Amino acid sequence: MKIRRLQRLNGKQQWEDHGYAYERDDGRASFRYNTLVWGRIGARYNVQLREAGTKLEAVPQIIPTGERLRWLEVEEIEGEPEEIKAALDEACQIPRPVSMTQSLTA
Amino acid sequence: MAKRHREVLAKLDPVAVTRYQITENDIRTIEHYLKIIQADLERQGVSVWQEISEFPSAYATSLIIHELVEIRLLQARGIDPLKLDTDTLQRALASHIEAHIQAIYDEHIYLQEYIARRYQHLFQVGTLLKVNRDDDEEEDLQLLLDSDVGIVIIEDEKLEAARQIIAELKGETNENP
Numbered sequence: 001m002k003i004r005r006l007q008r009l010n011g012k013q014q015w016e017d018h019g020y021a022y023e024r025d026d027g028r029a030s031f032r033y034n035t036l037v038w039g040r041i042g043a044r045y046n047v048q049l050r051e052a053g054t055k056l057e058a059v060p061q062i063i064p065t066g067e068r069l070r071w072l073e074v075e076e077i078e079g080e081p082e083e084i085k086a087a088l089d090e091a092c093q094i095p096r097p098v099s100m101t102q103s104l105t106a
Numbered sequence: 107m108a109k110r111h112r113e114v115l116a117k118l119d120p121v122a123v124t125r126y127q128i129t130e131n132d133i134r135t136i137e138h139y140l141k142i143i144q145a146d147l148e149r150q151g152v153s154v155w156q157e158i159s160e161f162p163s164a165y166a167t168s169l170i171i172h173e174l175v176e177i178r179l180l181q182a183r184g185i186d187p188l189k190l191d192t193d194t195l196q197r198a199l200a201s202h203i204e205a206h207i208q209a210i211y212d213e214h215i216y217l218q219e220y221i222a223r224r225y226q227h228l229f230q231v232g233t234l235l236k237v238n239r240d241d242d243e244e245e246d247l248q249l250l251l252d253s254d255v256g257i258v259i260i261e262d263e264k265l266e267a268a269r270q271i272i273a274e275l276k277g278e279t280n281e282n283p
Contacts, residue, residue, distance in 0.1 A: 008146050010193050011191055011192065011193040018146075024242075030242050030243060031243065032243060032245075033243075033245070034196070035206070035245040035246055035249070036143075036196065036199045036200060036203070036206050037143055037144065037146075037147075037196055038144075038147065039154060039172075039246070040154060040157070040169075040238075040239065041144070041147055041152055041153070041154065042241070042243075042245070043239040043240065043241035043243075043245070043246070046241040046242055046243055047240050047241065050242060064150050065150070066149050066150055067149065068145075068146045068149060069146050069149075069150065093196075093200060094245070095200060095203050095206075095245075095249065
């Protein structure tokens with residue numbers, strides 16, 4: 001599976017994984033983001049990626065970076081796509097669905 | 107209070123302003139909150155605050171409701187989000203993800219009510235969220251679907267009609283409510 005990591009410079013001045021783009025079956029890229037931070041902005045970027053049919057290599061043209069955000073080069077990871085995405089979601093602190101009851105009583 | 111806060115408050119739907127008791131101070135708090143949590147995005151020239159400033163009345167109101175509900179729920183859990191830095195605030199919200207989920211729900215309950223009032227069309231919250239984010243990843247929709255906030259129904263046969271109305275509310279068509 002081809003992916004491309006997005007990193008952010010945290011308060012300790014260390015680059016950390018913050019999101020990623022991956023290559024879908026149809027060849028275009030899709031963006032996985034922390035919705036607690038990006039919210040509707042992340043959704044909007046995905047609409048732009050879809051409408052432009054953007055490839056992984058061209059993602060930085062749609063989702064720009066700067067001093068505190070950077071895209072790494074495209075990498076290929078071997079394995080089951082869903083397992084790879086689950087691991088990347090965790091590394092990027094992308095929230096997974098949770099029961100409200102569980103959360104409120106925790 | 108800054109002029110920009112007064113201007114945002116003035117353009118909001120008065121029904122929602124009354125229901126959520128939204129004040130100028132709330133608008134200021136929302137701007138401050140977004141500047142902390144979306145600090146990295148703001149440096150790239152994109153942010154929800156910018157969208158709040160630019161979108162027409164009803165749609166901007168839905169964004170304000172989302173942020174306000176999220177902030178008030180964090181405050182109700184003893185967190186003062188404005189005193190936190192970006193990293194700490196992001197962690198705090200991750201620890202209280204129910205605040206974000208409730209905010210999504212309230213945002214779309216408002217859109218549901220507004221659309222029913224203005225267009226006499228009733229859409230389920232799930233239908234509105236699906237077309238409002240229109241995102242293949244459907245991150246917010248998945249969070250809502252897997253939460254206990256309520257039964258989330260997506261009306262496939264109404265998606266196109268809902269999409270057109272949301273586009274109108276965003277000012278992407280001729281009408282600008």
